[in-house]
Amino acid sequence: MLRYIGNRLLTVIPLLFALTILLFFYIHALPGDPIAGMLGPNATPDLVQQIRHERGLDRPLWEQYWTWLTGLVQGDLGSSLINGQSITGMVAGRIPATLQLTAASLLLMIVIGFPVGYLAGKHKGGWLDRILTPASLAGLSLPQFWVGTIFILVFSVQLHLLPSGGYVAFTDDPLQSLKLTIMPAFVLGLTLSPLQARLVRVSTAQLQQEPFMAAATMRGLHSSTISRRYLFRNAVLPVIVVIGMQLGTLIGGQVVVEQLFNYPGLGRLLVEGATERDYSVVQSLILLVAALYVVINLLMEVLHALLDPRVRL
Amino acid sequence: MRRASIAALLAASTAAVLLVAGCGSGGAGTDGADGSGSTGSADPGQSLRIQAAEPVGLDPAVSVTQKSLRMTELIYDTLIDYDKDNKLVPDIAESWTASDDGLSYVFKIRSNAKFSDGSAITPDDVVYSLQRAGKSKSLSAVFAVVKSIEATGDAEVTVTLSSPSRVFLNTLASVGQAVILKKSAVEGNADYFTSPTATSGPWLLKDYVAKSKATLTANPYYWNTDHPTIKTIQYTFNSDNTAMATALESGTTDLAFNMKPADGVRLQKSGAIQYFLANSPGFVSWSFDKTKPPFDDVKVRTAIAYLAPRQDRLDTCWSGIGPVSFSDLIFEGQDFYVAGDNKFDVSKDEALKKADELLSSAGWVEGSDGVRVSKGVKGLADGTHLAFDVPYENTWSQAQCNTELLQQALLPAGIKATPKAYDAATFYTDAAAGKFEFWHGGNNYATVDTYFGQTYTCDGSVNPLLVQWCDKDVDSLIAQAQATSDLDQAAKLYRQVQDIIEEQQPLVVTGAQYAVIGATTKLQGYYPRPDASNRALIYASLKG
Numbered sequence: 001m002l003r004y005i006g007n008r009l010l011t012v013i014p015l016l017f018a019l020t021i022l023l024f025f026y027i028h029a030l031p032g033d034p035i036a037g038m039l040g041p042n043a044t045p046d047l048v049q050q051i052r053h054e055r056g057l058d059r060p061l062w063e064q065y066w067t068w069l070t071g072l073v074q075g076d077l078g079s080s081l082i083n084g085q086s087i088t089g090m091v092a093g094r095i096p097a098t099l100q101l102t103a104a105s106l107l108l109m110i111v112i113g114f115p116v117g118y119l120a121g122k123h124k125g126g127w128l129d130r131i132l133t134p135a136s137l138a139g140l141s142l143p144q145f146w147v148g149t150i151f152i153l154v155f156s157v158q159l160h161l162l163p164s165g166g167y168v169a170f171t172d173d174p175l176q177s178l179k180l181t182i183m184p185a186f187v188l189g190l191t192l193s194p195l196q197a198r199l200v201r202v203s204t205a206q207l208q209q210e211p212f213m214a215a216a217t218m219r220g221l222h223s224s225t226i227s228r229r230y231l232f233r234n235a236v237l238p239v240i241v242v243i244g245m246q247l248g249t250l251i252g253g254q255v256v257v258e259q260l261f262n263y264p265g266l267g268r269l270l271v272e273g274a275t276e277r278d279y280s281v282v283q284s285l286i287l288l289v290a291a292l293y294v295v296i297n298l299l300m301e302v303l304h305a306l307l308d309p310r311v312r313l
Numbered sequence: 314m315r316r317a318s319i320a321a322l323l324a325a326s327t328a329a330v331l332l333v334a335g336c337g338s339g340g341a342g343t344d345g346a347d348g349s350g351s352t353g354s355a356d357p358g359q360s361l362r363i364q365a366a367e368p369v370g371l372d373p374a375v376s377v378t379q380k381s382l383r384m385t386e387l388i389y390d391t392l393i394d395y396d397k398d399n400k401l402v403p404d405i406a407e408s409w410t411a412s413d414d415g416l417s418y419v420f421k422i423r424s425n426a427k428f429s430d431g432s433a434i435t436p437d438d439v440v441y442s443l444q445r446a447g448k449s450k451s452l453s454a455v456f457a458v459v460k461s462i463e464a465t466g467d468a469e470v471t472v473t474l475s476s477p478s479r480v481f482l483n484t485l486a487s488v489g490q491a492v493i494l495k496k497s498a499v500e501g502n503a504d505y506f507t508s509p510t511a512t513s514g515p516w517l518l519k520d521y522v523a524k525s526k527a528t529l530t531a532n533p534y535y536w537n538t539d540h541p542t543i544k545t546i547q548y549t550f551n552s553d554n555t556a557m558a559t560a561l562e563s564g565t566t567d568l569a570f571n572m573k574p575a576d577g578v579r580l581q582k583s584g585a586i587q588y589f590l591a592n593s594p595g596f597v598s599w600s601f602d603k604t605k606p607p608f609d610d611v612k613v614r615t616a617i618a619y620l621a622p623r624q625d626r627l628d629t630c631w632s633g634i635g636p637v638s639f640s641d642l643i644f645e646g647q648d649f650y651v652a653g654d655n656k657f658d659v660s661k662d663e664a665l666k667k668a669d670e671l672l673s674s675a676g677w678v679e680g681s682d683g684v685r686v687s688k689g690v691k692g693l694a695d696g697t698h699l700a701f702d703v704p705y706e707n708t709w710s711q712a713q714c715n716t717e718l719l720q721q722a723l724l725p726a727g728i729k730a731t732p733k734a735y736d737a738a739t740f741y742t743d744a745a746a747g748k749f750e751f752w753h754g755g756n757n758y759a760t761v762d763t764y765f766g767q768t769y770t771c772d773g774s775v776n777p778l779l780v781q782w783c784d785k786d787v788d789s790l791i792a793q794a795q796a797t798s799d800l801d802q803a804a805k806l807y808r809q810v811q812d813i814i815e816e817q818q819p820l821v822v823t824g825a826q827y828a829v830i831g832a833t834t835k836l837q838g839y840y841p842r843p844d845a846s847n848r849a850l851i852y853a854s855l856k857g
Contacts, residue, residue, distance in 0.1 A: 031739050032739030037738035037742065038378075040377070041741050041756045041774075042378065042767070043774065044450055044774040049450075083370055083524075089523070090524060093522050093523070157562050157563050160564060164565045165556060166560075259553070262549065262553070264524065269524055272524055277739075
């Protein structure tokens with residue numbers, strides 16, 4: 001297992017190096033001057049030139065790339081072209097919010113999707129199963145911005161129950177932090193849970209046809225014992241698969257929800273960076289998200305192997 | 314047992330994530346940035362939540378955007394300030410005197426003027442700050458008239474000018490720009506402006522999380538001991554006007570800068586909010602590439618001026634908020650306003666008739682497909698259509714509306730204009746680079762003097778972006794207006810500038826956009842200023 005993990009990690013390094021080249025030169029090929037855009041029409045040409053010099057944008061491209069690459073090797077993602085702040089600090093400031101929202105939405109995805117899928121699969125053809133298919137289709141089809149807007153209109157604007165957006169750290173104000181996380185987490189959870197429910201449903205229904213289930217029944221085990229020991233345990237595996245599929249996407253890609261709820265996560269930082277032509281932020285974040293994606297998928301593969309001995313065979 | 318383990322694992326993972334989330338709350342913040350350490354036990358007082366775009370740096374030398382000024386004006390004071398009626402009033406300087414020849418100004422510094430770390434504001438700090446502002450690329454042009462800045466006493470600074478200047482005092486009152494800094498703090502820390510400490514304004518920066526939020530707390534050593542009433546300002550950075558309106562409506566924020574006019578009107582009517590208008594000098598315009606046909610011909614530009622929607626623009630796209638121009642560049646209620654002849658205030662039929670005459674005489678005749686074609690236009694082959702794209706900033710919804718209105722207004726006259734949403738980040742760079750033939754634009758300024766100086770003079774910084782026109786007579790008139798101390802004379806000189814522009818139409822101005830500042834109905838004592846400044850928050854409070 002360790003050799004497998006080591007080999008996978010070794011293949012990641014040239015991949016990430018190639019990605020740095022691609023990202024850097026592609027982003028710098030985009031039209032537009034971030035400094036002129038940032039300062040707007042009231043800036044004098046001299047001021048634009050001064051800031052370009054201060055940010056190192058007047059240096060040759062290869063020199064800028066080398067500075068970025070050597071910084072990356074030392075764990076320094078560089079500085080924002082717009083506000084001069086350290087990108088490592090900005091990312092560190094966003095990770096807590098992103099993790100909180102990711103964890104809450106995955107939790108909701110599991111809490112909603114797993115029991116519904118499990119029960120629908122266990123009682124295939126029953127009333128819950130008949131409801132699940134159209135409901136999950138509807139859930140998969142609803143755009144996040146629409147669900148989110150409805151939530152804001154109902155719970156913030158009409159009922160004044162929850163704030164319409166923002167973020168407070170859990171340790172600063174636990175109640176306010178949860179209030180601010182509930183709506184975006186529900187939007188993500190509701191749109192992710194149908195996929196979860198459908199996978200669990202199919203898996204649970206198939207499991208019931210497996211020979212080991214028939215063998216357990218023939219051994220005279222009680223139905224609740226069979227469900228608990230054999231059906232439920234094996235039905236958990238699709239949850240791991242879906243978490244693995246969604247985690248990387250959620251960490252860097254909750255753009256719509258973060259934008260809608262003014263939630264300062266990594267996805268929103270990426271969008272803001274792209275809008276402002278903040279090359280440094282965009283290239284560093286994409287690289288970081290790509291690296292995270294690779295690592296998370298590797299972790300999920302390992303976890304899957306640990307839970308399912310067949311994978312290790 | 315296994316289910317219990319899974320449940321325990323999930324619970325533990327969630328707890329761990331929340332703990333990590335909590336531990337990282339500081340982010341890039343700078344707790345205790347005041348250096349005094351005295352704010353921790355202070356009376357928390359009133360707290361105001363603001364949603365606004367993130368500043369582009371906090372260095373006053375580069376604070377040229379409204380985004381930056383709205384924060385720098387709260388953490389730094391200037392020598393002098395404006396009152397509600399836009400008159401100059403003392404700030405860190407408790408008084409000033411001018412010599413009879415208008416070449417020398419003596420400023421007396423308040424005895425209780427202190428930075429947020431409790432240290433006194435000295436004449437050396439003032440000299441350093443003004444010299445720094447004078448050297449900055451953003452203010453060097455307006456400081457060009459300054460010959461020397463010297464400390465001439467324990468609490469006195471003397472500024473000598475090379476020639477009399479009426480706008481010099483206004484320059485010193487430039488919020489967030491001509492600010493007073495602590496020399497030792499700035500020189501002693503290369504990263505000072507990332508998280509400024511020891512600042513001179515009514516609030517100090519307590520923490521700042523880039524691209525997320527900032528907290529300001531009242532400066533405990535501020536010279537005006539009666540103010541501010543609001544002790545804490547919590548900034549949430551947000552550039553989405555729609556989200557700001559929702560936040561105001563739901564009570565998630567107390568003040569939004571800026572709002573879409575339509576949101577402001579709608580929410581005020583419902584009683585959910587109040588809104589204020591900053592009647593800043595400025596303009597909304599159509600700009601031309603005048604180096605080649607068809608817009609090198611003043612007749613074509615004037616035809617567009619007749620056809621361009623004016624009152625319709627205001628009513629449809631700006632919800633009736635702001636001024637409309639029928640040729641004026643300065644509007645009623647603003648300094649130096651003198652009514653013009655409103656040449657373009659004509660009916661639609663009359664406008665079409667005038668445009669037809671002008672276009673026909675310029676060589677643009679009716680085409681078979683309804684779009685005019687050239688016939689004998691210099692530099693163009695006969696039969697060329699009078700058709701062009703009209704780029705507008707894709708983040709400015711009113712610009713889109715206005716451009717679509719223009720498209721409809723030009724069509725009956727045989728002109729085909731096609732609106733094009735254009736990347737806002739590159740819009741003005743590309744405009745200055747000559748990539749556009751015809752484009753939508755607009756800008757606002759703190760004062761009329763700044764407006765005319767930056768926009769209509771040959772060397773004005775905004776000229777290459779939106780005007781692209783140079784007239785030495787206009788330069789001379791603006792220079793005279795800014796030198797004279799006679800305000801009536803200045804108004805007459807600016808009127809002459811407007812008349813020349815009306816005749817030449819280097820750009821078609823159809824009005825201006827006023828900043829709409831939305832606020833909770835609990836906010837009292839606040840007023841907008843013509844420079845769009847939020848400095849009046851010093852005198853504001855929240856009722857209830």
